[in-house]
């Protein structure tokens with residue numbers, strides 16, 4: 001089709017919009033019957049090269065997440081349960097949305113200078129870019145919890161504190177299992 005064809009004046013038949021409605025319905029029906037055919041073959045146990053469209057009944061049914069999907073943040077702990085974070089402020093500096101707020105304090109352990117006294121993330125501002133994870137030299141912050149249903153009726157409800165971030169339980173079952181990933185390794 002010539003690129004200028006779409007600028008042609010509409011005929012009286014075009015102006016009824018009937019051809020466009022027929023075009024649109026034909027696309028819908030083509031997909032409908034294709035999916036019905038593939039799903040029936042699937043129920044009968046006949047393998048096909050193509051897959052029928054699938055509707056996930058979210059939130060009852062979760063669509064498996066690809067392992068690199070960035071989900072809700074969490075702060076990692078050391079073996080003794082203390083935060084792995086050394087309050088270096090790299091994540092706060094890298095964050096383009098300026099939604100990380102850290103106040104450092106001295107750590108009793110002389111080997112490690114600092115730890116966060118306050119570590120807040122305002123999810124209402126977060127753009128889930130993952131820069132905080134990339135910037136962290138200690139692997140202290142990850143976005144691999146598999147939690148995506150994040151909502152609140154208030155702005156304050158979107159503010160996560162250090163304690164909340166340290167106690168988030170990851171839902172790894174929400175991710176697609178990938179045998180090439182090493183157990184316990186961070187996923188960026």
Ligand code: SF4
Nearest residue numbers: 095126127129130132
């Ligand atoms: S994901 Fe991006 S926007 Fe969100 S806290 Fe991390 S750096 Fe900031």
Ligand code: SF4
Nearest residue numbers: 085086088089091136
């Ligand atoms: S989470 Fe990582 S980058 Fe952020 S302050 Fe702690 S150690 Fe530094």
